[in-house]
Amino acid sequence: DAGITQSPRYKITETGRQVTLMCHQTWSHSYMFWYRQDLGHGLRLIYYSAAADITDKGEVPDGYVVSRSKTENFPLTLESATRSQTSVYFCASSDGRGMTQYFGPGTRLLVL
């Protein structure tokens, strides 16, 4: 199906483990984004990418790694998960012209 998808939708992991959250879009949008959503903070940008092989830090990048080898995929890796990374993670994409971002359904991550 066309659109933007995230996997897994729910994940429980332990402190210190590596976790990768996947994001895939079928529109060939140039821009992709990762946000985390926490109570009292709204959405905060973690990383974004303007095109394949181009990534840049957002507001809260520490502890996260991204890559973008293909336009349609933008995985987010927590190298060594911490409890403070318990959150809901949203991926989004845009075509870079209309500035409308389209969001995935989110991944709810719990770090024990």
Next chain:
Amino acid sequence: GDSVTQMEGPVTLSEEAFLTINCTYTATGYPSLFWYVQYPGEGLQLLLKATKADDKGSNKGFEATYRKETTSFHLEKGSVQVSDSAVYFCALSVGNTDKLIFGTGTRLQVFP
């Protein structure tokens, strides 16, 4: 730096009541302004946007006017429905990177 401030919730209304959710912003340059809506268990969806001063965005009975003189973009609806219950986020775009800065969100609860 650039920021968005919106009224804290929850906002609780009866069906058919008038809705206002306040949003003010601080930005360098001339941002575009957005309202996104998040229904329970879902990702964010664009509700409306305005790209320059005095523009009015509208969708599904919701309206917001870009007021440069008061740096505001308040969301209004004349008659809310139970199905409007959701979290509403005000956001602004930064420069030409398509990055968004979000407010903390306002939860709207509409009762029959």
